[in-house]
Amino acid sequence: MTHISLQGVTKYFEGGDIVANDSIDLEVEDGEFLVLLGPSGCGKTTALRLVAGLEHPSEGDIHFDDERVTDHSPSDRNVAMVFQNYALYPHMTVRENIEYPLKIRDVPPEERDERIEETTELLHIEDLLDKKPAELSGGQRQRTSLARAIVRKPAVFLLDEPLSNLDAKLRMEMRTELKRLQDELDVTTIYVTHNQEEAMSMGDRIAVMNQGTVRQVAEPEELYNRPRTTWVAQFIGSPPMNLIGGTKRNGTVELAEGTSVPVDASSDSGSDTDSAPVSLGVRPEDFSVHGDSTDADRAITGTVETVEPLGEFTIVNVDVDGTSVKAKVPTTGVERGDRVHLTFENHDAYLYDERGELLP
Amino acid sequence: MSIQETLDANVDADVDWEKARAILVFLLPGLTLFGVFSVGPMAYSVVGSFFAWDAFEMGAFVGLQNWSETLTDPLIINWDNLLAFTFPMGALPQNLLWMVLHVPLSTVLGLVLALLFADLRGKRILRSLVFLGFTTPTVVIGLVLLFVYDPQAGVFNELLRVVGMEGQVRNWLQEPQIAIYCLVAGGVWVQTGFSMLLYSSALAGIDPSLLESARIDGAGPFRRFKDIIWPLVKPVTAVVVIMGMIWVLRIFAIVYAAGGPSGGPNHVYSVLGLEVFRAAFSIPVEYGKAMVVALIELMFALPLAAYIARMD
Amino acid sequence: MDEQHSIADSATKTASNDEQGLRTRIERALPTLPRAGRYAIAIALALLWVVPLIGMVMASVRPLSEIIDGWWHLRGMTITFENYREAWSFSSAPMGRAMLNTFVVTVPSVLVVTLLGAMAAYPFSRFEFPLRKTLFFVMIMVMAAPPELVAMGNYNTLRSIGLFDTYLGLILVHVGWGMGWVVMFLRNYLLGLPDELEEAARVDGASRYQIFRTIVLPYASPALVSVAVIQFTWVWNAFFFPMVFMRSSDSVLAPQALPLLKGRLQIDWGLVAAGSVMTMIVPILVFVFLQRYYKRGMVAAVAD
Numbered sequence: 001m002t003h004i005s006l007q008g009v010t011k012y013f014e015g016g017d018i019v020a021n022d023s024i025d026l027e028v029e030d031g032e033f034l035v036l037l038g039p040s041g042c043g044k045t046t047a048l049r050l051v052a053g054l055e056h057p058s059e060g061d062i063h064f065d066d067e068r069v070t071d072h073s074p075s076d077r078n079v080a081m082v083f084q085n086y087a088l089y090p091h092m093t094v095r096e097n098i099e100y101p102l103k104i105r106d107v108p109p110e111e112r113d114e115r116i117e118e119t120t121e122l123l124h125i126e127d128l129l130d131k132k133p134a135e136l137s138g139g140q141r142q143r144t145s146l147a148r149a150i151v152r153k154p155a156v157f158l159l160d161e162p163l164s165n166l167d168a169k170l171r172m173e174m175r176t177e178l179k180r181l182q183d184e185l186d187v188t189t190i191y192v193t194h195n196q197e198e199a200m201s202m203g204d205r206i207a208v209m210n211q212g213t214v215r216q217v218a219e220p221e222e223l224y225n226r227p228r229t230t231w232v233a234q235f236i237g238s239p240p241m242n243l244i245g246g247t248k249r250n251g252t253v254e255l256a257e258g259t260s261v262p263v264d265a266s267s268d269s270g271s272d273t274d275s276a277p278v279s280l281g282v283r284p285e286d287f288s289v290h291g292d293s294t295d296a297d298r299a300i301t302g303t304v305e306t307v308e309p310l311g312e313f314t315i316v317n318v319d320v321d322g323t324s325v326k327a328k329v330p331t332t333g334v335e336r337g338d339r340v341h342l343t344f345e346n347h348d349a350y351l352y353d354e355r356g357e358l359l360p
Numbered sequence: 361m362s363i364q365e366t367l368d369a370n371v372d373a374d375v376d377w378e379k380a381r382a383i384l385v386f387l388l389p390g391l392t393l394f395g396v397f398s399v400g401p402m403a404y405s406v407v408g409s410f411f412a413w414d415a416f417e418m419g420a421f422v423g424l425q426n427w428s429e430t431l432t433d434p435l436i437i438n439w440d441n442l443l444a445f446t447f448p449m450g451a452l453p454q455n456l457l458w459m460v461l462h463v464p465l466s467t468v469l470g471l472v473l474a475l476l477f478a479d480l481r482g483k484r485i486l487r488s489l490v491f492l493g494f495t496t497p498t499v500v501i502g503l504v505l506l507f508v509y510d511p512q513a514g515v516f517n518e519l520l521r522v523v524g525m526e527g528q529v530r531n532w533l534q535e536p537q538i539a540i541y542c543l544v545a546g547g548v549w550v551q552t553g554f555s556m557l558l559y560s561s562a563l564a565g566i567d568p569s570l571l572e573s574a575r576i577d578g579a580g581p582f583r584r585f586k587d588i589i590w591p592l593v594k595p596v597t598a599v600v601v602i603m604g605m606i607w608v609l610r611i612f613a614i615v616y617a618a619g620g621p622s623g624g625p626n627h628v629y630s631v632l633g634l635e636v637f638r639a640a641f642s643i644p645v646e647y648g649k650a651m652v653v654a655l656i657e658l659m660f661a662l663p664l665a666a667y668i669a670r671m672d
Numbered sequence: 673m674d675e676q677h678s679i680a681d682s683a684t685k686t687a688s689n690d691e692q693g694l695r696t697r698i699e700r701a702l703p704t705l706p707r708a709g710r711y712a713i714a715i716a717l718a719l720l721w722v723v724p725l726i727g728m729v730m731a732s733v734r735p736l737s738e739i740i741d742g743w744w745h746l747r748g749m750t751i752t753f754e755n756y757r758e759a760w761s762f763s764s765a766p767m768g769r770a771m772l773n774t775f776v777v778t779v780p781s782v783l784v785v786t787l788l789g790a791m792a793a794y795p796f797s798r799f800e801f802p803l804r805k806t807l808f809f810v811m812i813m814v815m816a817a818p819p820e821l822v823a824m825g826n827y828n829t830l831r832s833i834g835l836f837d838t839y840l841g842l843i844l845v846h847v848g849w850g851m852g853w854v855v856m857f858l859r860n861y862l863l864g865l866p867d868e869l870e871e872a873a874r875v876d877g878a879s880r881y882q883i884f885r886t887i888v889l890p891y892a893s894p895a896l897v898s899v900a901v902i903q904f905t906w907v908w909n910a911f912f913f914p915m916v917f918m919r920s921s922d923s924v925l926a927p928q929a930l931p932l933l934k935g936r937l938q939i940d941w942g943l944v945a946a947g948s949v950m951t952m953i954v955p956i957l958v959f960v961f962l963q964r965y966y967k968r969g970m971v972a973a974v975a976d
Binding site: 378379380382383385386387389390391393394395396397398399400401402403404405408416473476477480485486488489490491492493495496497498499500503504505506507508510512513515518549552553554557558561606609610612613616617620632633636637640641647650651653654655657658661662664665668669 | 710711713714715717718719721722723724725727728731739740741742743744788789791792794795799801807808809810811812813814815816817818819820821822823824825826827828829831844845847848849851852855880881884905908909911912915916927928930931934939941944945948951952955956958959960963966967970971
């Protein structure tokens, strides 16, 4: 269907005072479900609006397949968009809302009826056709707005935080449904969210954005397993990855107070005698907590500050030389004030250099 | 072409031409009529006030001559009478006197009626009755006043007769020193409906629980008004006052209907609008004077406009 | 204010289904003295306010001799529509013709200013464009300015383009003069139109003009009705502009014709009253039937 490509796309606002997007390069494959993930204000919505044509890039180009669409208005791009607040036309019924894009595009009435029927069946809103948006629940509005987007058979499907106004239960439901729809329709989709769970569960690939730039584009698993920067590492996962400052020397990382941890990963790098400041990253779920001394190679020692049992698992906050380190474990017998050892496997450790880049 | 240049100069480098064209299409018809029939004539009056006029034809530049002649015209300001406070004082002082009386009275009365009606059943009908005068054409108001103050058929004089003030019965609008107050009363009668409407809608916006909690705190009716109702309806007062002032500045039909184009016997209740009309459209035609008088009106309106613009 | 009962009022609002609510409701249904007094004062005042208008109505249906005796004397009242008949075809100012003229001027003036005003208000509420701020202030200035200020210029303009003393000429003047407040009013209303609706429509493929027609106008329809109702009463009631721009006896408008009904020596109150009632009944009916829009518009127009 459609391959989307952004090349060096930059967007300034207010005469350059605000840089919303800074030189973004991004390829979205045909039929792919790409998630733009990032904190609020990171420019992900601007990026989506640039693709929609609601904003015009200050620099750079956007291509749909081989066609340059940078200067095309939204109506010439054959994209459909679902807005955070659904943006249903309040004076039209559900049917009129769904019909609107078809009517605007002069689709003949018989075909309109057919497609409306098809779409509303797909989304299970056949019974709501004569209601006004004000009479609908949040979930029903969401479905109507999806129907309005789908009914057109667009080349590209753009979703801007579509689930953020729904309650938790409905959000889970719609997440599954959206994924199913996208699989069925096989339309290239860009999905904006700040919710990493949504991103991880739905995206074929995830583009993590911060401060107007794309930090990493990867499949969910890779993003979790090989976060390329400390920023991404801390953004993905809950609670976020622990980062402990130290110095790398001769294949080990020396943390404060003489703790040192061997790391294999760096054996091939330049000269072993050089020392360099690094951050050691370990995800909370990769730690094991031991009350007794342990003979494991990789152990960090600290004092338990708090224990937060959350049912499914327990979070243990450990003070390691003034740094608070979190461990996420199924159960634990430790208590506040206990000396504990946190152990982890070699492949669960990440090393980041001073600039926050992952060391090979 | 020049519009495009201005657009070019002002908008970011990436001008969206499709949008710019749409903006023009939307604006142009309305703004053209607005320009030709509102802004243009206003500018014409400003410029024209500095020129000599031969009937409707603009002549030579005469500087401030129209202005000085107009401001010394006893029809506009009659200094001797003004200092002695006897009518006619000229249209400008009379218009201002009208404003000074009319605005506070109609504002306070409007608030009083709004409070009085606020929690009564049938308040909508009561309000509509009071508001009826404001929807009535002002020329009818003028005729109604003429009728009310008529010595024989007027209900006002009948009232005097009933209360035993037979000796006071007269044609009130022919009494030089009193007539204007009788008309002001009529203006207040009409405008009160308007201020009551605005105050009523402000009162309706007050959360009843505020009043309840004030009462629980031991506030009496006066304190409740002062501490809760008044602060909440105060912003409306600014609007009521401004609208009242604009209304008085524009007053024309009431006076014309009650006293003809001269504004009562010997112009005793003439107002600025009437002077403009007579100067411009009766023989002898004095366009320059008409423009100056209209601009004097504008000068009183401009601070009001500035205030409205700041509120926005 | 009578404190006991104003509180009883709010209490019923908040606690209407419990016992106390019931009690206060019963209390309220049986007015105690202070409350009854307030009703009496309120009703008396409201009636006082319409006495002058009632007088006009009474005079319009009675012969002149009875009017001069006092319209408030109800004994031996003769009801006649002779005044109306006479005013309708009064020689120097036939009200029938004048009413027709007023309709012919008012209806297009209202429709045109509402449509063009809505069109102009849309960019004002949405887009940045050069001179926006200046135009904005000019509109507010015109809202506050006296109509006399534009009379001279418009008189010369209409004369030179041959529209003096014509319906079209007066309509144009009304439209140009009303544009300021209509644009300001509708702009304020349209500020409430969510950006996403427009963007959704653009993505759905609508052009700017289609968006205006299918999204903006329907969204603004309550405000459009308010504008039309208020503008209708203003144009209908207008006295100064017709006085200046309509001169021949065929083109006189109703408000303009009323002073002519007075006659020379003795005022014929019956005629004046009949003409006045005919003229005022139209805006009053508009007000009564479209009160909701009228009031909402009045409040919004000035309270923003």
